[in-house]
Structures are given as C-alpha cells and as structure tokens.
Amino acid sequence: MNKKKNLLISAVFLILIILAIILTIYRTANKKIDFEQIFKISMISFTTSDNQTFYYLDTDGITFYKIDKKNQKPIKIIQKQGDKIDKVIWNDHGGVTAIAQSQTPDNDINFWLIDITNQKFHQLDSKLLDVKFETEDTILTLANTDNNYHLLLSKISSPLIPIKDYNLKNQKCDTIVDYSVKNNSLTCFVDLTDIAASIKTIDINNLNSKVFEGDYSSAKVSPDGKKMIALKNLTEDESEWALLDSAGVIIKEIPLPTYFYDISKTTWSTDSEFVISVIRHKDSITDTIYSINSSDGMTKIIDIGKKLSAVNIQHLMLSSDNKTLYFISNNNLYRKSL
Secondary structure, X not given: OHHHHHHHHHHHHHHHHHHHHHHHHHHHHOOOOOEEEEEEOOOOXXXXXXXXXXXXXXXXXXXXXXXOOOOOOEEEEEEEOOOOOOEEEEOOOOOOEEEEEEEOOOOOEEEEEEEOOOOEEEEXXXXXXXXXXXXXXEEEEEEEEOOEEEEEEEEOOOOOEEEEEEEEEOOOOOEEEEEEOOOOEEEEEEEOOOOOEEEEEEEOXXXXXXXXXXXXXXXXXXXXXXXXXXXXXXXOOOEEEEEEEOOOOXXXXXXXXXXXXXXXXXXEOOOOOEEEEEEEOOOOOOOEXXXXXXXXXXXXXXXXXXXXXXXXXXXXXXXXXXXXXXXXXXXXXXXXXX
C-alpha cells in the first residue's frame, strides 16, 4: 500500500514539475520585452524582410550581411570593394533590394541598385538626381538634362526595365519626397535660393505645380499619402516640426528646436497614426526619441530609462505591427516595446 502511495506521490510531483516547465516556457515566449540590447556590431543601417534581418558595413567598400535566426550571428552575403558609400536606402515595400549612394570628388552622385538575394550590384545612370523605391518591384529615377526633368518608373532588374517616362519639362525637382500613382502627383524638394528650399507638388498630367509656403529642409510622407512631417526652418539656427496635409496646409506646428536632424531618423507607423523621430536638442550630447501623434501633433518622449548613458541614434525602424521600435545607438542594436 505504501509502495503504491509513494508511486502516486512521485507521479503527481513529476506532473507538477512538467507543468512548471511548460508555464515557464510560455511566460518566456510571451514576455513583453520593454528594452533590450540585441547585439553589438559596427552597423550603419538595417532592414527586415520575411522575418530576416539584413544590414551593411561601409568598411573596405560595402558589405551586406544577414543575421542568423538561431544564434543571432552575422553571415556575409555580398561585398563590393573600393567604393566608399555615403548612404544606403532600403526598399521598405518588401523584397531584399537597396540603393547605395556615393558622391564623387566632382560632387556628382553615383547610385547602385543592389540585389542582395542574387548577390548583384548594378550601377545606374550617372545623370540621375535621385532614386526612390515605389513598390517592391518598381523604382523611380529622377534625371535632368539641360533643365528638362524626367521621372522614370521602371521594373527592378539588372538593368532596369522602363515602364513609363514622365516628361516634367522645365518643372524643377531636385529630390523626390513622394509620388502618388492614384493622384498622379509628384512631391519633391526644390532649391529656391542658395540658402532656402521648399516642398513642391507637380501634377504629372498637366504639369501644374504648387510650391508650399515656408522654408523646409526635410520631409517624409505618411504611408496613406494624406500627411507629411516636415522640418521647417525658422532661423539659421532654429527649426521646428510641422505636420502638413497633402496640399501643404499646416495641421500643427510642433516647437521642437533641434541642434541636429536627419530625415533617415524619422519613421511613420504603418497605419499613419504616429511618427517616431530623433531630436538632438541644443546644448545636449544625447538624442531624444519622440512619438508624434499625426492627428493633433501631440508629442511624448519614448523613455528608455537609464539603460543608456548617452544615446547617439544612427538608424531606427518600426516593426510592421507598430509595437516594437528598433534602433542603433553607438554601434549597438536595441529594441524597445511601445
């Protein structure tokens, strides 16, 4: 009798241990990660596609890596030696393609289309002013020949396959901000003088244009195309955020004077409800991360606590569900739950 009782007790005890292990695994898997350093590596920019993470280094030319899902270690994919890269633009619409940009000693800009999957580099036309991914499979290129501007929509391949050529004639456009197929509208930056620039919209069909009032130096359009966040220059040393609608009407001016700003450090949520932006305030040696509500312009600081003594954001992006912020600070990749 005692023997059966002991066996029963042992069985119950074993079941309790198994349940405890299962519960621990479940809690670990569903634990909300508030703030976490993922790994340290000298990264400049990164993207995710199909749950894979890719990034590049600009040492010894340019080298692209992906992160092994199991051990979180880098795997080299493709390398191009010799050319110093100033910037990499990832295709945020999906796919694993990127544009590498560099400036020559003569101040000309070279662009390379990078097919990471097939490990190919393709140099684009040397006369291009700007390049922007339109969809996962298409790309926009802006060119100027004798003050005759062209916007070319092409299928991504090596070389590019032209789909449609929009002749903008003498409608000046220096860099692409956004292009709306639905509205046949191109939004771009134009240099008005040596010290001032603004945002301009061009109707692709009739070439009517409108220049927004104000001196703007940077802007990013929301995914739904209805709003944009722009940096408005107030004086030589001060600027502020402005939320604009697609016609250039100011929805809200946001007084966040900055010491240093880079458009690559601003990202919209996929639902266009808010913007995440990095601000370097005057007399500060560290960056502050803000969330800006696109409806009313209300701002809040994204608190990363005292985990980092100094924040120097090199790149940031949001997860597709808008619940996790990834950013690189001082060559470390972090993630923060929102």
